[in-house]
Amino acid sequence: MPDNDNTNWTMEIRSRSGWFDINLSELWRYRDLILLFVRRDFVAYYKQTILGPLWFLLQPLFTTVVFTIIFSRIAQIPTDGLPPFLFYMSGTVAWTYFASCMTQTSNTFITNAGIFGKVYFPRLVVPIAVVISNLIAFAIQFGLFLAFLCYFYLTGADIHPNGWLLLVPLLLVQMAALGLGMGILISSMTTKYRDLAFALGFGVQLWMYATPIVYPLSQIPAQWQWLFALNPMTAIIETFRYAFLGSGAIQLWMLGVSFAMTILILAVGIVLFSRVEKTFMDTI
Amino acid sequence: MSDVVIRVENLCKEYRLGTISHGTLYRDIQSGWAKLRGTEDPNARIGAVNREQLNNTNDRFCALKDVSFDVRQGEIVGIIGRNGAGKSTLLKIISRVTAPTSGTIKIKGRVASLLEVGTGFHPELTGRENIFLNGAILGMHKGEIEQKFDEIVAFSEIDKFIDTPVKRYSSGMYVRLAFAVAAHLDPEILVVDEVLAVGDAQFQKKCMGKMGDVAKEGRTVVFVSHQMGSIAQLCKSAILLKEGRIIRKGLASDIIIQYINDMVGNSQGFKVALSGNKDIAIMKAEAINEDGNPVSLFTHTQPITIAITCRINKWIRGAEIRIFVRDSRRNVFTTDTEIVIDTNCKPEMVVAKAVIPGNFLRPEIYFLTLVTYIPNQLTIDLIQDALSIKIIDGGSKYAASEGVDYGCVFVDCAWTIEPASTNK
Numbered sequence: 271m272p273d274n275d276n277t278n279w280t281m282e283i284r285s286r287s288g289w290f291d292i293n294l295s296e297l298w299r300y301r302d303l304i305l306l307f308v309r310r311d312f313v314a315y316y317k318q319t320i321l322g323p324l325w326f327l328l329q330p331l332f333t334t335v336v337f338t339i340i341f342s343r344i345a346q347i348p349t350d351g352l353p354p355f356l357f358y359m360s361g362t363v364a365w366t367y368f369a370s371c372m373t374q375t376s377n378t379f380i381t382n383a384g385i386f387g388k389v390y391f392p393r394l395v396v397p398i399a400v401v402i403s404n405l406i407a408f409a410i411q412f413g414l415f416l417a418f419l420c421y422f423y424l425t426g427a428d429i430h431p432n433g434w435l436l437l438v439p440l441l442l443v444q445m446a447a448l449g450l451g452m453g454i455l456i457s458s459m460t461t462k463y464r465d466l467a468f469a470l471g472f473g474v475q476l477w478m479y480a481t482p483i484v485y486p487l488s489q490i491p492a493q494w495q496w497l498f499a500l501n502p503m504t505a506i507i508e509t510f511r512y513a514f515l516g517s518g519a520i521q522l523w524m525l526g527v528s529f530a531m532t533i534l535i536l537a538v539g540i541v542l543f544s545r546v547e548k549t550f551m552d553t554i
Numbered sequence: 555m556s557d558v559v560i561r562v563e564n565l566c567k568e569y570r571l572g573t574i575s576h577g578t579l580y581r582d583i584q585s586g587w588a589k590l591r592g593t594e595d596p597n598a599r600i601g602a603v604n605r606e607q608l609n610n611t612n613d614r615f616c617a618l619k620d621v622s623f624d625v626r627q628g629e630i631v632g633i634i635g636r637n638g639a640g641k642s643t644l645l646k647i648i649s650r651v652t653a654p655t656s657g658t659i660k661i662k663g664r665v666a667s668l669l670e671v672g673t674g675f676h677p678e679l680t681g682r683e684n685i686f687l688n689g690a691i692l693g694m695h696k697g698e699i700e701q702k703f704d705e706i707v708a709f710s711e712i713d714k715f716i717d718t719p720v721k722r723y724s725s726g727m728y729v730r731l732a733f734a735v736a737a738h739l740d741p742e743i744l745v746v747d748e749v750l751a752v753g754d755a756q757f758q759k760k761c762m763g764k765m766g767d768v769a770k771e772g773r774t775v776v777f778v779s780h781q782m783g784s785i786a787q788l789c790k791s792a793i794l795l796k797e798g799r800i801i802r803k804g805l806a807s808d809i810i811i812q813y814i815n816d817m818v819g820n821s822q823g824f825k826v827a828l829s830g831n832k833d834i835a836i837m838k839a840e841a842i843n844e845d846g847n848p849v850s851l852f853t854h855t856q857p858i859t860i861a862i863t864c865r866i867n868k869w870i871r872g873a874e875i876r877i878f879v880r881d882s883r884r885n886v887f888t889t890d891t892e893i894v895i896d897t898n899c900k901p902e903m904v905v906a907k908a909v910i911p912g913n914f915l916r917p918e919i920y921f922l923t924l925v926t927y928i929p930n931q932l933t934i935d936l937i938q939d940a941l942s943i944k945i946i947d948g949g950s951k952y953a954a955s956e957g958v959d960y961g962c963v964f965v966d967c968a969w970t971i972e973p974a975s976t977n978k
Contacts, residue, residue: 283650283659303690310676310687317678317719388670389691390650548653551646552569
């Protein structure tokens with residue numbers, strides 16, 4: 271065939287391409303779609319519930335109350351000298367954001383098979399939209415936390431918000447990245463291994479208990495702290511709590527490890543995701 | 555050659571039938587562990603030496619084999635073929651829903667594909683919100699949609715309900731809105747599956763007109779349809795697919811004739827290879843002449859018996875079998891019957907027979923689409939163009955002037971001519 275391929279093809283569709291064929295510029299082109307998905311999720315969520323946004327407030331409130339009763343009153347786990355209610359709420363609010371990002375992105379392929387089977391757009395749009403719409407719920411819960419923080423502060427509780435607060439936006443981005451990374455990693459694997467979806471439910475539970483949410487990191491013996499540092503959520507939760515409440519056992523190197531782990535998980539997730547997205551329609 | 559906008563080269567798509575991998579993590583780990591220790595894979599088929607050999611068994615299915623063609627700028631190309639010829643697979647690959655097994659497609663320009671109308675519509679959102687969402691899914695920017703918003707609303711004819719959630723729309727309104735968004739896409743290349751088969755007749759006409767306009771503006775359209783009428787109307791060139799290969803490409807009118815002749819030539823009836831697992835599965839269909847033989851050629855005086863074998867896996871109250879009879883342009887008539895529930899309700903094979911009387915259908919080629927369904931509820935099984943029959947003139951008075959359109963059926967209208975009564 272006389273090949274005069276000097277014409278400028280805008281796109282070439284071939285079988286599997288390399289491992290690192292990730293088209294970020296295309297994702298940017300679809301930014302409107304990301305925002306519309308966020309809007310859709312949000313509107314649809316409200317229209318289907320009676321209490322609407324109130325749910326976002328009730329959930330962390332009840333969890334915190336339950337944690338306070340069980341872990342502080344009954345089990346008598348110390349809270350670094352902080353008011354237990356604030357201690358648990360700070361952990362719960364942050365953890366909830368991460369966990370919902372992860373669980374809701376983890377079934378991307380399966381829940382969206384209908385749309386994905388009919389039209390092409392960069393598949394990453396969907397999990398990114400999920401992470402952003404969860405940010406709205408986080409903002410509401412965070413507002414609740416701030417309200418309690420102010421109340422405790424004004425009534426003279428022993429809490430010291432400090433300069434680490436500047437790190438909070440970064441922590442938020444990191445949680446989003448980690449939740450997204452884990453979520454798409456799992457969603458890529460569930461197209462092949464359906465049983466992972468079942469494991470996820472209690473996996474999240476176990477992970478929560480492996481993270482200093484119902485206990486402070488200072489309770490962990492020093493020789494085991496390195497193990498906890500490998501869990502990227504440890505440093506995030508501890509730093510988050512330290513920034514607002516001014517007590518905890520966070521060290522900078524832990525934050526560094528956590529950061530590196532997050533980047534690694536996100537990178538592996540994106541690579542695997544973009545590999546699966548091309549052919550998953552045939553296997554699902 | 556600079557005006558080629560789609561170049562398909564040696565495209566193959568292979569599906570593996572049955573399970574793709576072992577399906578569970580446990581067994582994959584088990585296999586991996588066995589491989590590591592050098593023992594036999596507990597999950598391998600007995601006798602298979604390695605994966606290659608496993609793959610060479612006939613559990614593979616090629617939906618497309620070595621397909622190559624070019625589409626030029628501004629062309630409307632129709633893709634024709636029977637069920638399972640690979641049309642939909644081809645469209646899916648062009649629209650990037652799935653990747654090919656080998657081969658490449660090079661595309662110049664923005665592609666928008668319409669494999670379905672209303673993809674991503676959310677019932678809770680209003681018409682306005684859905685226009686934006688659906689538009690964005692199809693690849694439009696927000697600005698573009700805003701610019702065309704009024705046009706889209708006008709085209710869909712639902713301006714009064716634009717701020718109502720679409721879950722309150724009638725199905726007609728829903729489809730009109732969905733198509734309106736799609737019709738206002740501005741891609742250089744438009745890929746369309748049989749979405750025109752929806753909506754009322756007037757709206758269909760409007761859609762066809764819109765597709766024609768798209769091409770007049772110099773854009774390219776790739777169009778798949780079972781309706782030869784729409785292909786003939788819209789497309790100048792066509793590609794005929796059969797069992798995953800291109801049989802012929804060329805002028806649409808020539809290809810349509812070949813397709814129709816092909817279908818009649820090798821159609822001794824329809825038979826599914828797979829075991830029907832639908833509740834009421836159509837397994838076999840034949841056109842039988844007066845002598846009881848399955849044939850596809852009849853004279854216009856012969857009655858035609860259509861025998862449909864169904865496997866009834868579940869007896870459903872109110873289920874019906876329907877036959878759509880159509881010629882190359884439109885449906886000529888439909889006929890249906892209710893499946894009366896058997897008392898023992900056990901799975902069973904049944905044969906339904908319908909007789910099309912002689913001296914009824916005009917000489918033409920007809921395609922029979924078979925459906926089992928529950929009226930106004932759901933389609934249980936659908937076989938597009940399951941049968942084709944050719945009716946030749948067995949000596950009617952119109953035979954001499956063949957090719958003139960005298961209508962679709964012979965009707966004995968009981969003419970009388972009497973002297974007009976004078977006292978009126």
